[in-house]
Amino acid sequence: MSRVRVLVGTKKGAFILDSDGMRKDWKVSGPFFAGWEIYHVKGSPVDPNRIYASQSSSWSGQVLQRSDDGGATWAAVGNKFMYEGAPGTHQWYDGTPHPWEFRRVWHLEPSLTDADTVYAGVEDAALFKSTDGGANWDELAGLRGYGAGQDTHAPAWQPGAGGMCLHTIILDPSNAERMYIAISAAGAFRTDDGGKNWKPINKGLVSPFMPNPSAEVGHCVHHVAMHGSRPEVLFMQKHWDVMRSDNAGDTWHEVSGNLPTDFGFAIDVHAHEPETIYVAPIKSDSEHFPLEGKLQVWRSKTGGNEWEALTKGLPQQDCYVNVLRDAMAVDKLDTCGVYFGTTGGQVYASADAGENWAPIVRDLPAVLSVEVQTL
Amino acid sequence: MVLPQHLRTLAGVGAEVSLQVDAPVTAARVLDALEARYPMLKGTIREYGTGKRRAFMRFFACAEDWSHTGMEAELPGAVAEGKEPLLILGAIAGG
Numbered sequence: 001m002s003r004v005r006v007l008v009g010t011k012k013g014a015f016i017l018d019s020d021g022m023r024k025d026w027k028v029s030g031p032f033f034a035g036w037e038i039y040h041v042k043g044s045p046v047d048p049n050r051i052y053a054s055q056s057s058s059w060s061g062q063v064l065q066r067s068d069d070g071g072a073t074w075a076a077v078g079n080k081f082m083y084e085g086a087p088g089t090h091q092w093y094d095g096t097p098h099p100w101e102f103r104r105v106w107h108l109e110p111s112l113t114d115a116d117t118v119y120a121g122v123e124d125a126a127l128f129k130s131t132d133g134g135a136n137w138d139e140l141a142g143l144r145g146y147g148a149g150q151d152t153h154a155p156a157w158q159p160g161a162g163g164m165c166l167h168t169i170i171l172d173p174s175n176a177e178r179m180y181i182a183i184s185a186a187g188a189f190r191t192d193d194g195g196k197n198w199k200p201i202n203k204g205l206v207s208p209f210m211p212n213p214s215a216e217v218g219h220c221v222h223h224v225a226m227h228g229s230r231p232e233v234l235f236m237q238k239h240w241d242v243m244r245s246d247n248a249g250d251t252w253h254e255v256s257g258n259l260p261t262d263f264g265f266a267i268d269v270h271a272h273e274p275e276t277i278y279v280a281p282i283k284s285d286s287e288h289f290p291l292e293g294k295l296q297v298w299r300s301k302t303g304g305n306e307w308e309a310l311t312k313g314l315p316q317q318d319c320y321v322n323v324l325r326d327a328m329a330v331d332k333l334d335t336c337g338v339y340f341g342t343t344g345g346q347v348y349a350s351a352d353a354g355e356n357w358a359p360i361v362r363d364l365p366a367v368l369s370v371e372v373q374t375l
Numbered sequence: 376m377v378l379p380q381h382l383r384t385l386a387g388v389g390a391e392v393s394l395q396v397d398a399p400v401t402a403a404r405v406l407d408a409l410e411a412r413y414p415m416l417k418g419t420i421r422e423y424g425t426g427k428r429r430a431f432m433r434f435f436a437c438a439e440d441w442s443h444t445g446m447e448a449e450l451p452g453a454v455a456e457g458k459e460p461l462l463i464l465g466a467i468a469g470g
Contacts, residue, residue, distance in 0.1 A: 035381050059431040059465040060382060060419035076385065076415035080423050 004331045005070065005373040006339055007051065008347055009038035012365035014053055016071045019360075023337055023351040026360045032074065033065065040326055040369045042108050047115040048373050052134060054105040054120070062104050064120075066134050077134035081105070081122055084141035090124065091158035100124045100144075107326060109169035113176070121166035125157060125183040127195065140195035143181065152189060152198050153217045160184030160220050160239075161285075167325055168224050172231045180234065180249060185220035188236065190249050201249030205238060222265045223325040227274035235277050235304070237267040237325070242279055244304050255304020260291050266328035270353060271336040275303040278330075278338060278354060280323035288343075289320035297340065299354050313357035314348065321346070326369035333374060341367025376405060376461040379432075382420070386413040391460060400455035402434055403446035420463060421446070435462040 006017040013031030032038075036055045044050040053065040053074070062081065065074045087100035103123040111117035120128040120137065126144060128137040139146075144154040157164060168182035179195060182188045187202040205219045212218075220239035227233065236243040236252065240263050243252040256262035261281045270276035277300050283291050290296060295314040298307045321344035331337035338354050341347045345364040350357045376392050383389065394408040403426070410417045417423070420432050426446065428434065434441040437451045437459050453459035 034384075057381065059379070059429065060385075061422070061429060062418065063385065063415065079418045082424055 002333055003375040004333065004337060005043070005048075005375055006329075006347065006349075006360065007041035007043065007053075007071070007369075007371040007373065008341060008364065008367060009041050009053070009326075009369035010341075010345070010365040010367050011037055014038040014041050014055075015361070015364060017347065017360050021333055023331075023333075023349055028361055029071070031365075032071070033063075036063070037104075038368065039104060040107050040371075042110060042371045043373045044110040044115040044118075045112055046110070048375055050110070050115045050133075052108045052110060052118055054108055056104040062102070064105065064134050078130065078136050081120070081126075081128055081137050082139070083126060083144075084139040084146050088144070088146075089155055090164060091156060093159060095158075097155070100126070102126075103163060106165045106167045107169055109171060112171050112173055119169050119171075119179075121169050121181060123163045123165035124159075125164045125166040125186060127166055127169070127181055129195070140191075142191070142196045143189060143198045152200060153186075156217055157183060157186035158218065168221070170224060170226050170234075172226075173228045174231050178231075178248070180224060180226070182221040182224050182236075184222065185218060185239075187217050187219040188221050188224060188234075188249055201245075202252070203250065204245075204252030204254075205243065206241070207239065209239075223267050225267045225269045225277070227269040230274045233274065233303075235267055235269060237264050237279055239263065239285060242267065242304060255300070257300070257305035257307055259298055259307050260309075264323070265325040266323045266340060268328045268330055268338070270338075271330045271332045272334075273301070273336075276301045276353070277304065278328065279307075280328065280340060282322060288322040293318045293320060295319040295321065295342070297338070297350075297354055297357075310350070310354040310357070312355060313350075319344075324368055326371075327367050329370050329372040331372045331374045337372065339370050339372055341370040343367065376409065376463065378416075378463055379465045381465070382416060382463070385419070386416055388413070393457065396455075398455065399449045401447050401449055402428075402441065402444075402461065405450070405461055406446075431466040433464045433466055435464065436460075 008015040013034040015030035018027045039054045041053040049070045051067040055063040089097035092098035107121040109119040116133040127140045170180040172178035222237045232248045234245040242256045244255045264282045294316045297310045321342035327341040338350045343366040347360045
């Protein structure tokens with residue numbers, strides 16, 4: 001029988017949650033790297049025993065951890081993230097130029113074809129790549145316009161409330177040269193040549209907080225998701241608005257439909273139904289908790305616009321947690337499992353595509369990220 | 376030298392680490408020796424690139440604050456002789 005391994009990053013360490021295909025009884029391991037912020041933990045699709053973890057703290061900066069045995073043991077690998085050339089400036093919150101400064105790795109995306117190749121999305125926003133299992137890192141500096149022909153308007157990028165982070169990396173399984181990334185608050189970008197040149201892909205996004213709400217960059221994209229069988233279709237949870245693109249991000253249209261609020265962070269796609277998507281609606285950008293204290297996942301089986309609330313097993317009163325952008329994931333078992341973590345330390349699982357939910361754990365530190373491996 | 380708890384865990388060492396450092400014994404040289412023996416500590420006490428002390432890390436020696444003295448300043452003789460440790464502490468900064 002297949003197994004699942006849920007990789008959880010929290011404000012104070014990492015945890016690994018294991019279960020069989022029933023996804024009913026769970027073994028909880030951890031905390032790993034206790035006391036450190038673990039922004040992301042993700043396994044290689046090529047070798048599931050190869051797992052990468054981003055470990056950081058305000059005191060001691062960034063550490064990168066790697067496991068080659070499914071999370072049983074870990075070793076620190078390379079943590080030298082140096083921007084290519086003169087780092088330059090981006091906009092600060094007040095609009096003044098601010099030097100690019102490395103702070104932490106938000107997201108790790110292992111290659112689809114090579115366990116030793118992994119991408120890192122960092123704050124201040126940039127994309128790094130390692131081809132030796134995380135020992136050494138090089139910036140794909142074309143994203144920031146360095147040495148590239150494309151103008152990605154990097155000096156105009158500005159931080160969102162959480163910092164100027166590159167938080168989403170999506171690799172196209174049908175085209176090794178194509179990759180998507182997203183930055184708060186710059187927007188989404190695509191490369192079609194393996195990371196040398198990039199272009200903003202934000203047409204159709206409207207952000208009323210911007211002087212020009214339809215500007216090419218400056219949008220606070222919270223997360224983007226793709227189904228591997230249709231890599232040209234993208235779903236986006238923006239600061240406000242749930243968006244969809246059917247042409248690899250060239251244009252977007254809103255699919256918020258009947259959602260009770262279209263603010264949120266997390267979004268994901270069913271493992272076997274590319275038109276079935278999940279979001280965790282949050283009340284507003286100033287009130288980062290569910291509407292009316294009711295924790296709900298909303299599902300659309302029509303690729304957006306028509307949504308239904310999934311509430312069975314989730315608290316429906318007095319719940320004021322948040323679900324962060326990397327804290328939702330799906331497994332690949334026949335009845336697709338859906339998982340999400342909260343800033344209240346709960347990790348919820350549904351073994352039936354969202355119909356019924358149960359907490360795996362209730363009292364972890366605030367959950368920053370959730371990933372699932374189907375073994 | 377004495378490391379903060381979270382760096383002891385990262386490096387897998389106990390409360391005190393003894394290092395062989397040639398004179399003149401400076402914070403930079405102590406850290407060079409420390410990082411050579413424990414490469415996982417690179418970047419955690421001083422920054423890559425600039426080599427500056429990370430903002431929330433503080434250095435103390437012989438009950439004096441050496442955080443702002445400069446990496447190239449010679450540490451007190453008692454530290455160089457191994458009688459007193461170079462203390463590295465994390466600032467009390469919440470979290």
